[in-house]
Amino acid sequence: MDPVKLTIDGREVATTKGKTVIQAAAEAGIAIPHYCYHPKLSIAGNCRMCLVEIEKMPRLQIACNTQVSEGMMVKTQSPKVLEVRKAVMEFLLINHPLDCPICDQAGECRLQDYYMEHDLKASRFEERKERERKREIFGPYVVFDGERCIKCTRCVRFLQEVTHTEELNVVNRGDHSTIALFPGKILDDPLSVNVVDICPVGALTDRDFRFKVRAWYLKNTSSICPGCSTGCNITIGSYQNRIARFQPRINEEVNSHWICDEGRYCFHPLTEGERLTTPMIRQEGGLAPVDWATALQKAFSGLNAAAPLAGLLSGRNTNEEAFLFARLMRKISPQAALAVFYQERALTEVEKILKSPDRSANFRGAREMGVSSDGEWEPLLRQLVEGKFHAAYIVGEDPVSLQPGGGEIQSALEKLSFLVVQDSRLTATARLAHVVLPATNFAEKEGSYTNRKGRVQKLNAALAPPAGVLQDWEIFARLLARAGDRVAYPAPQQIFQLIAAEVPRYQGLSYLRIGDQGAQPSDGT
Amino acid sequence: MEKILLRNIEAIDSHTLAVYRSRGGYRALEKVLRGMSPEQLIEEVKASGLRGRGGAGFPTGMKWSFVPKDSPKPKYVVCNADESEPGTFKDRLLIERDPHAIIEGTILAAYAIQSRTAFIYIRGELVFGSKALQRAIDEAAQAGCLGKNIMGSGYDLDLILHRGAGAYICGEETGLLSSLEGGKGWPKVKPPFPATHGLFGCPTVVNNVETLAALPWIVDQGAARYAAMGTEKSKGTKLFCVSGHIRRPGVYEVEMGYPFKRFLEEDCGGVPDGRKLKGVIPGGSSMPVLRGDELEPVRMDYESMQAAGSLLGSGGVIVMDDSTCMVKAAWNVARFYAHESCGQCTPCREGCHWMEKIFWRIENGQGRKGDLDLILNISGNITGNTICPFGDAAAWPAAAFIKKYRDEFEAHITDQRCTVS
Numbered sequence: 001m002d003p004v005k006l007t008i009d010g011r012e013v014a015t016t017k018g019k020t021v022i023q024a025a026a027e028a029g030i031a032i033p034h035y036c037y038h039p040k041l042s043i044a045g046n047c048r049m050c051l052v053e054i055e056k057m058p059r060l061q062i063a064c065n066t067q068v069s070e071g072m073m074v075k076t077q078s079p080k081v082l083e084v085r086k087a088v089m090e091f092l093l094i095n096h097p098l099d100c101p102i103c104d105q106a107g108e109c110r111l112q113d114y115y116m117e118h119d120l121k122a123s124r125f126e127e128r129k130e131r132e133r134k135r136e137i138f139g140p141y142v143v144f145d146g147e148r149c150i151k152c153t154r155c156v157r158f159l160q161e162v163t164h165t166e167e168l169n170v171v172n173r174g175d176h177s178t179i180a181l182f183p184g185k186i187l188d189d190p191l192s193v194n195v196v197d198i199c200p201v202g203a204l205t206d207r208d209f210r211f212k213v214r215a216w217y218l219k220n221t222s223s224i225c226p227g228c229s230t231g232c233n234i235t236i237g238s239y240q241n242r243i244a245r246f247q248p249r250i251n252e253e254v255n256s257h258w259i260c261d262e263g264r265y266c267f268h269p270l271t272e273g274e275r276l277t278t279p280m281i282r283q284e285g286g287l288a289p290v291d292w293a294t295a296l297q298k299a300f301s302g303l304n305a306a307a308p309l310a311g312l313l314s315g316r317n318t319n320e321e322a323f324l325f326a327r328l329m330r331k332i333s334p335q336a337a338l339a340v341f342y343q344e345r346a347l348t349e350v351e352k353i354l355k356s357p358d359r360s361a362n363f364r365g366a367r368e369m370g371v372s373s374d375g376e377w378e379p380l381l382r383q384l385v386e387g388k389f390h391a392a393y394i395v396g397e398d399p400v401s402l403q404p405g406g407g408e409i410q411s412a413l414e415k416l417s418f419l420v421v422q423d424s425r426l427t428a429t430a431r432l433a434h435v436v437l438p439a440t441n442f443a444e445k446e447g448s449y450t451n452r453k454g455r456v457q458k459l460n461a462a463l464a465p466p467a468g469v470l471q472d473w474e475i476f477a478r479l480l481a482r483a484g485d486r487v488a489y490p491a492p493q494q495i496f497q498l499i500a501a502e503v504p505r506y507q508g509l510s511y512l513r514i515g516d517q518g519a520q521p522s523d524g525t
Numbered sequence: 526m527e528k529i530l531l532r533n534i535e536a537i538d539s540h541t542l543a544v545y546r547s548r549g550g551y552r553a554l555e556k557v558l559r560g561m562s563p564e565q566l567i568e569e570v571k572a573s574g575l576r577g578r579g580g581a582g583f584p585t586g587m588k589w590s591f592v593p594k595d596s597p598k599p600k601y602v603v604c605n606a607d608e609s610e611p612g613t614f615k616d617r618l619l620i621e622r623d624p625h626a627i628i629e630g631t632i633l634a635a636y637a638i639q640s641r642t643a644f645i646y647i648r649g650e651l652v653f654g655s656k657a658l659q660r661a662i663d664e665a666a667q668a669g670c671l672g673k674n675i676m677g678s679g680y681d682l683d684l685i686l687h688r689g690a691g692a693y694i695c696g697e698e699t700g701l702l703s704s705l706e707g708g709k710g711w712p713k714v715k716p717p718f719p720a721t722h723g724l725f726g727c728p729t730v731v732n733n734v735e736t737l738a739a740l741p742w743i744v745d746q747g748a749a750r751y752a753a754m755g756t757e758k759s760k761g762t763k764l765f766c767v768s769g770h771i772r773r774p775g776v777y778e779v780e781m782g783y784p785f786k787r788f789l790e791e792d793c794g795g796v797p798d799g800r801k802l803k804g805v806i807p808g809g810s811s812m813p814v815l816r817g818d819e820l821e822p823v824r825m826d827y828e829s830m831q832a833a834g835s836l837l838g839s840g841g842v843i844v845m846d847d848s849t850c851m852v853k854a855a856w857n858v859a860r861f862y863a864h865e866s867c868g869q870c871t872p873c874r875e876g877c878h879w880m881e882k883i884f885w886r887i888e889n890g891q892g893r894k895g896d897l898d899l900i901l902n903i904s905g906n907i908t909g910n911t912i913c914p915f916g917d918a919a920a921w922p923a924a925a926f927i928k929k930y931r932d933e934f935e936a937h938i939t940d941q942r943c944t945v946s
Binding site for chain 2: 124
């Protein structure tokens with residue numbers, strides 16, 4: 001890559017040949033305003049917001065399509081440039097309904113932001129505005145407002161270039177131009193809602209999220225999607241301790257700028273519904289609430305007394321939790337059979353862009369933490385059905401409801417002499433337990449996930465767990481203490497230090513090194 | 526003056542191969558295929574000084590020489606027959622009356638860049654013309670002037686006629702290419718330019734009908750003879766389409782540099798019914814209008830028109846006498862561009878309609894103080910800020926009408942009515 005030096009706004013900027021002015025400027029921390037340009041899509045050059053002055057060129061040039069050259073002199077703040085920005089803003093707004101008070105994009109809208117930054121003047125447009133289609137349903141999750149659309153074609157290019165599903169195109173001409181579905185198509189491909197994220201204005205909005213909460217009230221937490229083992233980086237937007245939405249967080253090593261629709265909405269089933277808030281033990285007539293000390297004592301003595309023992313861990317438990325779970329189970333019974341929930345399904349070509357075949361976000365990590373005694377989930381369930389175990393500890397999964405042949409599993413679980421279920425809700429599996437331990441869901445946890453490709457990434461708690469429940473790691477730690485383990489486990493960060501010390505592939509890792517983009521330790525093979 | 530472009534059109538059955546051949550047709554092609562290299566042909570056309578007749582006036586030979594010789598991709602020549610500029614109807618005459626001249630010119634251009642497939646993109650509305658062209662293409666193919674091993678030279682070329690679906694913007698060369706590729710007729714961002722990344726991403730030359738139709742004569746008679754005609758920088762002859770308030774409207778072939786006023790008054794017979802010439806749009810509706818009283822020094826060549834504040838454009842001369850309301854004329858032009866803007870770039874998509882709406886208000890007695898400066902400002906904000914020249918084509922005439930006839934516009938606003946008709 002040949003180095004190129006150019007000057008932007010009087011600053012010397014070093015970059016490489018083939019870069020465009022907008023990229024070189026961004027690298028140097030100079031933001032050139034733009035609508036249609038998107039780093040992952042082809043150049044459309046239609047919004048004209050990124051026009052800049054380049055010495056020796058008679059006309060202003062679009063920064064998104066102008067390649068850098070040695071000695072180039074670029075001005076992004078000259079009077080000519082500022083004037084054109086104002087003009088483009090005025091043009092974009094003349095037919096815009098200016099309905100920010102009822103627009104879901106308000107607060108994260110490029111029209112609002114750039115108006116404040118670059119325009120700030122009253123419109124001179126006194127004609128009748130052009131009308132367009134409102135509230136047109138494009139698909140199960142996406143709704144379109146034609147009057148707010150600025151025709152940047154980001155959505156069209158995304159569907160042409162990333163998913164290749166091509167549901168949308170621009171129809172008509174001039175200021176009647178508008179985005180429309182191809183006849184007979186609906187916008188329902190597995191990545192469809194990304195068009196909402198890349199829409200710079202309020203034209204495409206998320207039917208699931210819209211009108212729930214104003215963008216500026218959201219608390220944003222960097223985390224990892226629990227939907228499958230791809231480990232897409234996400235930002236969890238939450239409000240009043242409830243998740244309002246997932247949005248993709250850029251990570252070129254994992255998911256680039258995108259997430260799939262299934263992942264985007266997976267927080268609904270995982271976080272909604274009535275929560276368990278107190279431990280319970282089986283008594284005459286069913287499950288009865290008890291305090292934590294009683295429940296933990298009962299769970300520990302029950303598991304200790306009934307071998308052979310099976311431990312089943314959810315694919316959404318963190319590395320820290322898996323590490324303690326494996327340690328606990330081995331301590332109780334060195335021969336305990338352990339497995340992580342794992343189920344594959346067939347994927348279409350479009351799904352394969354992001355999705356992994358399973359839904360266990362931390363399958364690989366949990367196995368690497370030692371939750372993998374003698375193989376896989378399915379063989380272990382088969383052994384369970386065959387009556388090979390006397391006791392089981394099931395964490396965060398509901399095999400009775402989720403597994404094909406759940407009836408068989410139910411009767412197998414009913415025959416166990418002792419069953420502990422740890423979950424955030426009273427599932428069908430939990431109803432069969434002798435001890436039920438209320439725990440947290442993915443959004444309440446701090447910890448790490450290791451994705452299918454072995455990348456270790458950081459999960460952060462977006463929500464506070466309800467009163468009465470304990471973090472999964474804390475439950476394991478308290479049981480470990482009962483089992484005579486003298487190590488202190490004060491928090492996930494310290495547990496991870498133990499992992500880094502004990503699990504070879506994780507050597508040298510720390511939360512600091514994982515950061516918000518994850519770390520890829522070598523496979524050690 | 527010897528006619529070059531209109532040399533055949535008055536012959537009976539001029540559209541047939543037999544008549545074309547009997548008048549020296551395909552002699553140039555034979556000359557090239559028998560004894561000229563592509564490089565020699567390009568040099569010959571460069572020497573003739575021929576410039577693109579679609580409106581921009583770019584030197585034809587130079588355009589060809591930008592096509593990379595060593596590209597592994599196929600190369601294409603596209604004849605732009607999407608003539609749609611209001612006031613322009615020169616290509617249509619050639620298409621209907623001398624289709625073989627266009628075909629021969631296209632083959633010459635294709636040979637120059639060693640293209641094996643050429644296209645003629647014809648405006649969809651020209652139904653009769655497209656039939657004439659297709660017939661001529663079939664005739665030429667049957668006679669061995671197209672297809673495999675043309676005239677025994679070993680050179681192959683297929684020529685495909687494609688009818689447009691009716692959008693002005695498809696006359697813009699990259700809009701045309703998008704349309705020819707099967708997409709929406711949206712102009713492409715440049716760079717890359719068509720010479721390297723044109724049709725289907727391959728090196729492509731797009732030439733206007735009139736440009737290509739001049740080639741057989743230039744090759745047959747020699748570049749020097751062509752270059753001897755016209756002015757220093759505008760060589761040869763050009764077609765002008767005269768319409769509006771004029772006694773003898775029609776297509777005229779004029780040697781470059783001919784006095785414009787004399788042309789209108791003597792060749793075209795002047796304004797009828799004793800009325801006065803109020804204004805002329807010299808190069809199709811996208812070019813700035815000239816006042817009737819500023820034509821004296823203007824000559825019909827690229828440089829002189831530019832010096833007068835307009836452009837030669839496509840040669841569509843629209844004559845307006847003193848019964849014309851210039852506000853209405855401006856609105857009419859603005860309406861056309863508002864309707865035809867492809868909608869891709871923000872300034873053009875939004876600005877063209879905005880100007881049109883203001884012109885309409887002024888003409889209909891609802892003009893406001895400040896409207897004229899507003900239009901001038903909108904026009905300035907569009908000019909030079911779009912992907913293709915359409916933005917300029919819409920912005921220039923709007924500004925020119927106001928600048929040249931400001932009194933009339935102001936009277937409309939002051940009196941709150943049309944003050945002319």
